[in-house]
Amino acid sequence: xxxxxxVLEKVGEPFVIREIELAEPAGRExxxxxxxxxxxxxxxxxxxxxxxAPMPAVLGHEVAGVVAAVGPDVTEFAVGDHVVGCLVTxxxxxxxxxxxxLYACRHPEEARxxxxxxxxxxxxxxxxxxxxxxxxGFAEFSITHENNLVAVSxxxxxxxxxxxxxxxxxxxxxxxxxxxxxxxxxxxxxGCGGVGLSVIQGAVLxxxxxxxxxxxxxxxxxxxxxxxxxDLVNPADGDPxxxxxxxxxxxxxxxFEVIGLAPTAKQALDMLTKDGTAYLIGVQKPGTVLEIDPxxxxxxxxxxxxxxxxxxxxxKVDVPYYADLYLQGxxxxxxxxxxxxxxxxxxxxxxxxxKGEVARSVITF
Ligand SMILES: [Zn+2]
Ligand SMILES: [Zn+2]
Numbered sequence: 620x621x622x623x624x625x626v627l628e629k630v631g632e633p634f635v636i637r638e639i640e641l642a643e644p645a646g647r648e649x650x651x652x653x654x655x656x657x658x659x660x661x662x663x664x665x666x667x668x669x670x671x672a673p674m675p676a677v678l679g680h681e682v683a684g685v686v687a688a689v690g691p692d693v694t695e696f697a698v699g700d701h702v703v704g705c706l707v708t709x710x711x712x713x714x715x716x717x718x719x720x721l722y723a724c725r726h727p728e729e730a731r732x733x734x735x736x737x738x739x740x741x742x743x744x745x746x747x748x749x750x751x752x753x754x755x756g757f758a759e760f761s762i763t764h765e766n767n768l769v770a771v772s773x774x775x776x777x778x779x780x781x782x783x784x785x786x787x788x789x790x791x792x793x794x795x796x797x798x799x800x801x802x803x804x805x806x807x808x809x810g811c812g813g814v815g816l817s818v819i820q821g822a823v824l825x826x827x828x829x830x831x832x833x834x835x836x837x838x839x840x841x842x843x844x845x846x847x848x849x850d851l852v853n854p855a856d857g858d859p860x861x862x863x864x865x866x867x868x869x870x871x872x873x874x875f876e877v878i879g880l881a882p883t884a885k886q887a888l889d890m891l892t893k894d895g896t897a898y899l900i901g902v903q904k905p906g907t908v909l910e911i912d913p914x915x916x917x918x919x920x921x922x923x924x925x926x927x928x929x930x931x932x933x934x935k936v937d938v939p940y941y942a943d944l945y946l947q948g949x950x951x952x953x954x955x956x957x958x959x960x961x962x963x964x965x966x967x968x969x970x971x972x973x974k975g976e977v978a979r980s981v982i983t984f
Contacts, residue, residue: 620650624758625965626748627666627676633966634666639677639748639758640741644690647730647765648739651702654777655959656756657681658968658980659785660812664879664902665751676749677740679756680706681981683771683780687760695765701775702768703942704761705784705934706752711766719933730764739763757965759984769938775945778959778981779952782813783938785929786955786979790817790877792930792937793900794825798873802826805867807890808848809859810877811839812972813955813979814900816846818875820950823847829867833859836975845954863890871895875927879903885910893920900927959983 620641625634644650662678682704686696696702708731709716709724716724731753732739739762740748740755748755754763771780790813794800806822808815811834822830823846831850832843840851852862864870870892876884879901887897888911911924930937944950957977960968968980 620760621743622758622760623962624677624755625679625962627678628674630670630674631667634757636963638743640743640745641760641762642737642739644688644693644762645736646690647692648690648762649686649693649696649702649765649768650688651682651684651704651761651763651768652687653682653684653756653759653761653984655683655781655981655983657781657786657813658965658972658982660972661785661902662751663969663972668904672749672751673747674749675742676751677755677758678751679758680704680752680754681781681785682754682756682761683777683784684761693765696768696770700770701773701780703771703780703784703938704754704756704763704767705769705788705932705938706754706767707929707932707934708753708764709766719936720931721933721935722928722931730766757962757982769935771939771942772946775942778956778983779945780942781981782952782955782979783941784934786813787817787941787952788932788934788937789900789927789930790814791821791824791941792932793875793898793927794818794821794873796931797925797927798875798896798898800825800827800873803828804872805829805831805892807831807833807863807871807874807887808843808877809833809875809883809887810901811836811843812877812975815875815877816842816955816978818877818900819843819846819848829871831863831866831871833863839975839978842954842978846951860886860889867892873898875900877901881907881909888922888924891922893922896923896925898925898927955979956981
């Protein structure tokens with residue numbers, strides 16, 4: 620079937636609105652009518668950076684929509700179900716998956732089409748189109764494996780639900796699952812975009828003591844306050860590491876880096892108390908090297924540094940959890956959605972995101 624999409628034809632160029640052709644859902648594939656898709660920073664990073672994936676491509680992975688058709692072997696979903704997509708492609712039966720560590724699945728390829736099969740997406744002329752993150756959500760329709768979807772209550776609006784699949788499970792999950800914060804922990808969050816604000820909300824849910832938001836944009840710091848930050852630090856006013864040390868009497872138990880730059884990753888390490896851990900969430904440029912003082916093992920009192928993949932999410936459980944919290948008024952998704960835009964406005968939406976003044980824009984159909 621035909622679907623309108625925002626297509627990336629060349630790395631570094633704006634998205635182009637054009638028609639794509641979607642295959643019939645085969646096996647355990649599901650066709651989703653996309654109702655909302657978030658503008659995640661990761662898509663922009665990919666659209667602008669050198670990588671091996673062939674063009675053209677369809678990006679977009681913060682998807683919420685309605686099941687429009689199911690393949691013959693689909694058991695989990697029926698036409699009409701409200702669903703959220705997640706890019707954590709997984710087989711569902713390896714030892715990692717069975718432990719709920721879907722992000723560490725050993726055989727994600729089992730939930731994709733093989734090289735011997737026709738691609739899920741082509742141009743109208745039949746040329747293959749790369750489907751990023753197995754979702755390709757910047758389109759009216761998305762075809763994906765049922766393992767990449769989770770059902771949500773129809774009560775939750777699509778533009779809110781979309782954020783659950785990436786920004787929320789990543790940010791709140793980093794606090795609640797990757798870091799498993801304890802009540803009373805002191806926390807710093809470097810970078811207060813959509814994901815950073817979700818780390819803050821996760822820290823609130825965990826009962827953190829001080830939640831220090833760090834960002835260069837005053838508007839984002841104001842937002843951070845609304846989401847539960849107890850202290851706001853703007854690095855323009857002085858060294859954030861010193862400020863965090865002052866505020867906490869020596870450093871934080873957990874520092875979350877949500878920007879993806881080496882200097883801020885180093886700051887995350889430097890603002891730890893003994894026994895603290897730095898969590899690196901922001902996607903760093905390939906080839907980035909961090910210099911670390913190995914003495915942090917001994918004199919540093921067991922400091923740690925840990926990479927975070929999608930907030931250690933088991934999204935089939937986590938997405939309905941956050942959806943419930945939202946419906947109960949315990950999780951703020953409303954203020955995460957800065958603006959809803961049309962698919963045609965995607966390039967403007969990303970320009971706005973680049974300026975760093977908004978949390979998240981969401982495309983709605
Ligand atoms: Zn994302
Ligand atoms: Zn697996």
